[in-house]
Amino acid sequence: MKSxxxxxxxxxxxxxxxxxxxxxxxxxxxxxxVLYATFLGNVYRDSFTSNLPMAHLVSEEVxxxxxxxxxxxxxxxxxxxxxxxxxxxxxxxxxxxxxxxDFSVSPIKPSVLSVSYxxxxxxxxxxxxxxxxxxxxxxxxxxxxxxxALDVILLLFDVILLVLFGTxxxxxxxxxLTSQGQISAVGTIVSSGYGFICGAYMPISSxxxxxxxxxxxxxxxxxxxxxxNHAMRGALEALADEGVPDIAIEELKDVLDxxxxxxxxxxxxxxxxxxxxxxxxxxxxVYVIMxxxxxxxx
Amino acid sequence: xxxxxxxxxxxxxxxxxxxxxxxxxxxxxxxxxxFLGVNGAGKSTTINIMCGTLVSDSGLILIxxxxxxxxxxKVKNKLGIVFQSxxxxxxxxxxxxxxxxxxxxxxxxEAFKVRLGxxxxxxxxxxxxxxxxDKLSGGQRRRIDIARALIHKPEILVLDEPTTGLxxxxxxxxxxxxxxxxxxxxxxxxxxxxxxxxxxxxxxVVIIDKGRIAAEGTPLELKNSYTGDFITIYxxxxxxxxTLGYPYEKISGAIRISVPNxxxxxDLIIKNPEMFSDYEITKGKMDDVFLNVTxxxxxxxxxx
Numbered sequence: 001m002k003s004x005x006x007x008x009x010x011x012x013x014x015x016x017x018x019x020x021x022x023x024x025x026x027x028x029x030x031x032x033x034v035l036y037a038t039f040l041g042n043v044y045r046d047s048f049t050s051n052l053p054m055a056h057l058v059s060e061e062v063x064x065x066x067x068x069x070x071x072x073x074x075x076x077x078x079x080x081x082x083x084x085x086x087x088x089x090x091x092x093x094x095x096x097x098x099x100x101x102d103f104s105v106s107p108i109k110p111s112v113l114s115v116s117y118x119x120x121x122x123x124x125x126x127x128x129x130x131x132x133x134x135x136x137x138x139x140x141x142x143x144x145x146x147x148x149a150l151d152v153i154l155l156l157f158d159v160i161l162l163v164l165f166g167t168x169x170x171x172x173x174x175x176x177l178t179s180q181g182q183i184s185a186v187g188t189i190v191s192s193g194y195g196f197i198c199g200a201y202m203p204i205s206s207x208x209x210x211x212x213x214x215x216x217x218x219x220x221x222x223x224x225x226x227x228x229n230h231a232m233r234g235a236l237e238a239l240a241d242e243g244v245p246d247i248a249i250e251e252l253k254d255v256l257d258x259x260x261x262x263x264x265x266x267x268x269x270x271x272x273x274x275x276x277x278x279x280x281x282x283x284x285x286v287y288v289i290m291x292x293x294x295x296x297x298x
Numbered sequence: 299x300x301x302x303x304x305x306x307x308x309x310x311x312x313x314x315x316x317x318x319x320x321x322x323x324x325x326x327x328x329x330x331x332x333f334l335g336v337n338g339a340g341k342s343t344t345i346n347i348m349c350g351t352l353v354s355d356s357g358l359i360l361i362x363x364x365x366x367x368x369x370x371x372k373v374k375n376k377l378g379i380v381f382q383s384x385x386x387x388x389x390x391x392x393x394x395x396x397x398x399x400x401x402x403x404x405x406x407x408e409a410f411k412v413r414l415g416x417x418x419x420x421x422x423x424x425x426x427x428x429x430x431x432d433k434l435s436g437g438q439r440r441r442i443d444i445a446r447a448l449i450h451k452p453e454i455l456v457l458d459e460p461t462t463g464l465x466x467x468x469x470x471x472x473x474x475x476x477x478x479x480x481x482x483x484x485x486x487x488x489x490x491x492x493x494x495x496x497x498x499x500x501x502x503v504v505i506i507d508k509g510r511i512a513a514e515g516t517p518l519e520l521k522n523s524y525t526g527d528f529i530t531i532y533x534x535x536x537x538x539x540x541t542l543g544y545p546y547e548k549i550s551g552a553i554r555i556s557v558p559n560x561x562x563x564x565d566l567i568i569k570n571p572e573m574f575s576d577y578e579i580t581k582g583k584m585d586d587v588f589l590n591v592t593x594x595x596x597x598x599x600x601x602x
Binding site: 002017097102 | 379407
């Protein structure tokens with residue numbers, strides 16, 4: 001255990017020594033927020049005002065709260081996974097530099113090494129994502145705050161869970177990579193593609209039925225829905241307070257992917273947590289087994 | 299002396315290429331063992347199998363009597379390896395590097411500090427511990443590599459071309475460190491090198507070619523078997539030397555005659571005393587041994 005802690009410390013130190021990588025990872029969510037607010041804010045705003053019944057009765061503050069909630073939930077849902085892919089470069093760097101060969105001539109177990117990479121990436125990704133979350137909350141506070149303390153706590157929990165998931169996923173994918181160039185390529189693909197398949201860039205409800213069914217098998221989708229629910233719950237409640245009928249709010253929740261359906265059956269929040277939690281455990285187990293198997297294969 | 303490394307019938311193929319072909323050798327405790335061969339001869343493959351990073355197709359490796367496959371963890375604790383290129387983290391300090399590598403062997407906390415103190419005294423690391431590795435000179439880095447290899451008090455130090463690319467002064471420093479280790483700790487050293495002057499200092503030499511042993515023995519045995527002697531004569535003219543009937547070459551201010559062995563040199567001197575007023579007899583060099591065994595001139599520096 002002490003050996004693992006020392007290795008985690010080594011991995012975290014190496015991550016923060018690469019200041020370029022750290023600051024790039026740190027400002028990416030901030031850049032995303034600016035881009036979203038600039039280019040997508042109006043689209044979301046128009047969408048709410050044109051689709052809501054009695055939209056003219058709804059105050060501008062609530063609309064802004066909804067827009068803010070949708071923006072930050074999209075950013076956080078994507079960032080937790082994409083930042084993990086950017087942060088999880090050390091295991092590949094160690095292959096290229098020969099450090100992994102140095103480790104392999106020692107009696108340390110491959111499972112200890114792989115778990116130390118996992119926790120180091122988890123720590124660095126968490127630091128960046130929590131900073132991003134703070135920035136997002138500051139933005140929502142500026143445009144229209146409707147969240148309760150419980151919403152913030154649940155959002156924090158969602159971010160942690162999604163970071164656990166993103167780190168596990170990136171660990172498995174990066175396991176096969178051998179150079180910095182490959183990491184950059186994978187990072188670019190994930191950054192551009194993940195937002196679509198997790199429902200962050202476009203609501204899953206807007207996709208065709210077949211695609212919706214396929215996406216409903218992906219655990220990340222449920223992470224997005226959880227973040228969406230907790231970032232927007234307060235604003236949606238404020239909508240009801242302003243007289244928008246419950247049925248309209250439920251329809252809005254369907255459109256926004258706050259409600260997710262698995263082959264027509266609505267997936268409740270506890271089940272979403274269960275799916276994401278099980279996915280994390282399975283992915284970490286697969287990653288550790290892959291490391292152990294690789295050693296045996298040699 | 300007991301054998302600390304025994305390799306029996308070791309083979310490893312990469313596709314149709316036989317990297318190591320039924321190799322058998324032994325290394326005695328406390329000896330400096332030189333493992334020579336051209337690039338691709340099978341040296342690194344053998345070392346990788348020995349260190350447990352590669353699995354052989356067949357054969358057996360015993361390290362201090364333990365099967366390297368069955369007792370991989372114990373064997374890894376007995377081996378310290380200095381790689382050809384440093385495998386430490388350039389961005390971290392010497393202390394951080396050694397701390398993380400010690401943790402690989404379960405040496406943490408106070409145990410690490412005690413061991414670090416011992417290594418600091420042995421390798422004079424005190425002034426270097428807080429400096430990052432990328433700020434150190436080549437020689438200092440090599441000292442840190444050796445410290446990393448010794449962090450867990452191994453019984454065998456494997457040096458995989460440890461001085462390649464280093465300047466002569468730094469090479470001398472590294473060899474002084476290794477020499478002290480052998481003297482003070484009775485450390486067994488398993489060396490691969492391209493520098494024949496380093497191999498000439500070994501207790502036992504194995505030259506491999508295409509994965510098989512091409513020659514083995516002490517440097518003296520190898521020189522006696524694979525090279526002749528040289529008589530260097532000063533102050534004689536070439537015409538007279540030519541009458542002796544042995545091959546010769548002109549070198550700076552002298553002529554060097556090649557003779558098959560020391561007995562032949564003695565006969566020549568007794569029969570032609572008028573010619574041998576100022577001369578010296580030298581053995582062939584390890585470079586000549588390597589050249590005669592493999593047919594290839596060694597890549598590193600020549601033996602002086």
